[in-house]
Amino acid sequence: STEDATGGVEVKRGNMSDPEDDDDSSSDTDFEPSQLGTKEYWEDVYQKELETFTDIGDVGEIWFGEESMSRVLRWMDRAKIPAEAAILDIGTGNGAFLVELAKHGRRNLTGIDYSLASVELARNVLSGEDLSDVTVKEVDFLNCHGELKGFDVCIDKGTFDAISLNPDSSKEDKKLYVQALKDALKDKGFFAITSCNWTKEQLLDRFCDGFEFVEELPTPSFHFGGKKGNSVTALIFKRMY
Template identity: 75%
Template sequence: MEDATGSTHGCQNTSTPEEDMGLDDDFGPSELGTKKYWDDAYQRELEVFKDIGDVGEIWFGEESMGRMLQWMDKAKIPENAAILDIGTGNGAFLVELAKHGYTNLMGIDYSAASVELARGVLQAEDLTDVTVKEVDFLNCSEELKGFDVCIDKGTFDAISLNPDNTSEVKARYVQALRSALKEEGFFAITSCNWTKEQLLHRFSEGFEFVQELPTPCFQFGGKTGNTVTALIFKRLH
């Protein structure tokens, strides 16, 4: 993820497509893929928020939120669309969605501290109609259904660093996503670990690629690449 100053955390892929050795290569295990890491991180942010009102980091920076909102405007996502923020963190994106006029919002996170923090941030903005739940997306069974749009900013990155059964975890993520989305529903993902080609491969079954959103580029050694990838998919039958 990335804060508003542009620093990245847990991002391991800045390769160009030509450099991809495998479409679904796993990264080495990392504490960034563990629940304990995020529990501890959001507990610290929660304490800071309670002390001084600082909401903490914004994943991938404010630019990423604006990029997603611009796509939603162009795609004419209705204001009453059911929208799920997967791995909501501090709830900053839920705040922006609500301020943008969206009225049917839910954020989930498997960290209790994250959920408490997000609820506090929303309450401070007087946004009491936004739902935030403590839910493990990989084990949500039938709890999450009927969403028009699912948004992921860094959560798939984090679970890809899980030290245990990484391939199984990624497969379960795709299954959970298909279960949560309505047919023809949209999935918007922002990633700093996976390239466009790798994400197209991972979400090739059951999803149709819609478009790539523009993200900052870098040039090195005569090649051009992206430090962040943002893609839109549509759920098929």
């Protein structure tokens, strides 16, 4: 049986590659590198989405569906994250998550993306909603040179997945990602990751050093061949020194 709470967006597990991750004992993927890992790919995607938004006001793809944002928003309320907490959306894309966060009363929001077209699109989407006090910056998370720090919460929806796909240096990039995340978060700050590429066990393995696992957010599950799986994984971690 398949429970689809993904807002109609098709999601797949294990379709993203990790060919160089020979030190990752929990990796069970064995696929070819994908263009999805390159900056050129995303620049092209968001250039087209920017044109569409300008033409017809459509913000474009909501990765993993609306529910993927709602479950993180609900967790923030449950965890009593204050409205003024500094929140960073890593790889914000079209900025749709920033819009939802702002509409839910979050007042200290920053989005970053290494695609200039994404940054322009996110700014346009936000200003279309009269949300001009949200900061959106063109930053490569893997090369941010300490520019990002002091955040109470970092959110990632599909960006670590995309970074894991970089055909040139995925193994190195994953390590850079973990370090950049440690630098960006305050002590005891939270990290909310939504991934379609990595299982809970793989994410626990990746974010074990310097992070404490807090909880798994329920996501749609399916049964296939006698096994149960989840189309996406959503986990909360806490930064510990």
